Amino acid sequence: MDRFLASVEARALRMARFATRRSEDAFDIVQDAMLGMVTHYAGHAPEDWPPLFYRVLTSRIRDWQRRRAVRARLFFWQVPDTTGEDPLAMLPDSSTDPVATLAGGAALQQLEAAIAALPDRQREAFLLRAWEGLDVAQTATAMRCSTGSVKTHYSRAQARLREALSEHWP
Amino acid sequence: MTERQHDPHDDLAGHAKALLDASAARLSEAERARLRAAREAALAAPGQPASRMAWRPALAMAAGIAVIGLAGLLWYNGTSTLPAGVDDLELLAAEEDLEFYDDLEFYAWLNDSAANGDDAG
Numbered sequence: 001m002d003r004f005l006a007s008v009e010a011r012a013l014r015m016a017r018f019a020t021r022r023s024e025d026a027f028d029i030v031q032d033a034m035l036g037m038v039t040h041y042a043g044h045a046p047e048d049w050p051p052l053f054y055r056v057l058t059s060r061i062r063d064w065q066r067r068r069a070v071r072a073r074l075f076f077w078q079v080p081d082t083t084g085e086d087p088l089a090m091l092p093d094s095s096t097d098p099v100a101t102l103a104g105g106a107a108l109q110q111l112e113a114a115i116a117a118l119p120d121r122q123r124e125a126f127l128l129r130a131w132e133g134l135d136v137a138q139t140a141t142a143m144r145c146s147t148g149s150v151k152t153h154y155s156r157a158q159a160r161l162r163e164a165l166s167e168h169w170p
Numbered sequence: 171m172t173e174r175q176h177d178p179h180d181d182l183a184g185h186a187k188a189l190l191d192a193s194a195a196r197l198s199e200a201e202r203a204r205l206r207a208a209r210e211a212a213l214a215a216p217g218q219p220a221s222r223m224a225w226r227p228a229l230a231m232a233a234g235i236a237v238i239g240l241a242g243l244l245w246y247n248g249t250s251t252l253p254a255g256v257d258d259l260e261l262l263a264a265e266e267d268l269e270f271y272d273d274l275e276f277y278a279w280l281n282d283s284a285a286n287g288d289d290a291g
Binding site: 001002005006009010011013014027030031034035037038107108111126127129130131133158162165 | 183189197201202206
């Protein structure tokens with residue numbers, strides 16, 4: 001379980017950041033997801049861990065989004081709390097590898113902006129299928145939807161990304 | 171791992187994966203240390219499903235007070251039905267993880283799959 005969590009934690013953090021755009025909340029979500037994974041699913045077969053972990057992660061993200069939306073509705077008179085929001089959270093850390101940044105930084109920024117602009121379900125489907133490498137059935141488990149819905153969300157995400165990136169990517 | 175036939179979109183997916191992998195590999199040492207600490211904490215505390223989100227108790231208390239206030243207002247106005255939005259307050263005040271409610275069907279399916287020896291993957 002330790003090796004598995006170590007293998008997914010960086011991607012999980014990026015996924016949480018895509019969804020929340022808040023670094024601190026993203027860290028909280030990932031730690032909650034790890035705790036939930038260990039608590040509920042450590043006894044399952046290791047081959048089941050990837051879809052189960054991302055199911056917990058997407059649930060935690062959804063919880064965060066719902067609570068944020070409800071809080072905004074209930075306390076509408078308050079000025080929106082933008083502290084902690086980090087518009088730069090999605091940008092690559094160019095300080096660590098300037099040479100690589102020259103080659104791929106612009107492309108990554110364009111990609112990340114396009115992914116962040118996707119509807120939540122399309123973004124989840126794309127990241128789980130294209131980045132994490134889950135198959136359709138595993139992605140359906142992680143997203144708690146049908147395999148047909150996964151295919152639809154993934155297809156639409158690809159179309160949107162290709163449209164958004166067509167000017168920059170070959 | 172992939173069951174997709176060759177598709178122009180695969181180029182997009184492959185290129186995106188390569189860029190995202192490179193990005194994830196460039197996390198700062200501080201971020202890596204923080205993730206490592208979170209992982210170790212999770213592994214060291216099995217059976218403790220409590221969330222570390224510290225703002226939950228305060229928000230739950232506020233939601234509870236709001237529910238009481240709404241109930242009082244309705245009683246004062248002589249109505250017996252709660253307006254839309256009270257479900258939201260109950261959601262906020264719930265001690266259980268929100269996913270608990272959504273996952274009841276999933277847990278039942280998981281138990282059935284285990285009992286039948288199905289491959290959950």
